[in-house]
Amino acid sequence: DAGITQSPRHKVTETGTPVTLRCHQTENHRYMYWYRQDPGHGLRLIHYSYGVKDTDKGEVSDGYSVSRSKTEDFLLTLESATSSQTSVYFCAISEYGNTEAFFGQGTRLTVV
């Protein structure tokens, strides 16, 4: 199994509070991704990174920011959480930009 760890695995937070989710990999893969999974929508890309300090927006990036200061860590921040951001968040990695991605265990975030 690919070495990807997401933390926390579960979190409940209040509307308006900042939240940071962490993805840590031990595979030294260049590419990292954050997806959200919602019923009826499959997985949708939030942000991705193609190297240290190199990031870009995905399909559903509004309300989210990311940072990657080290190859192994990719952080997703909700600056001011809203109920619409209640979801399951997945981190994924890939060695190249055009191959399969391997996923972390997911983080279930509930905004109340």
Add this chain to the structure above:
Amino acid sequence: AQTVTQSQPEMSVQEAETVTLSCTYDTSESDYYLFWYKQPPSRQMILVIRQEAYKQQNATENRFSVNFQKAAKSFSLKISDSQLGDAAMYFCAYRSVGGGADGLTFGKGTHLIIQP
């Protein structure tokens, strides 16, 4: 932008039987990759099989095989000798080959139920 469509929200099959999950996609590209991922109740996303568009031969992994029809933009997954452990959500996914650092595009998933 590419789109991936899974037209079967739910499928049910008897244990030991064969089931086929459908996936169609829309793209203007000639080279790309297609994948099937399995998500059991544990929530873990597991790669089942991959297909390179330039390869005419259909990919096979043990009991899992695909029927890739490039002209029809169709990529179905066949599961033979279904087992209880195959019960899961199955997602079809597309990825560009050239300059495609922006991840996979997923369908909405098919929930597969295995009847004992």
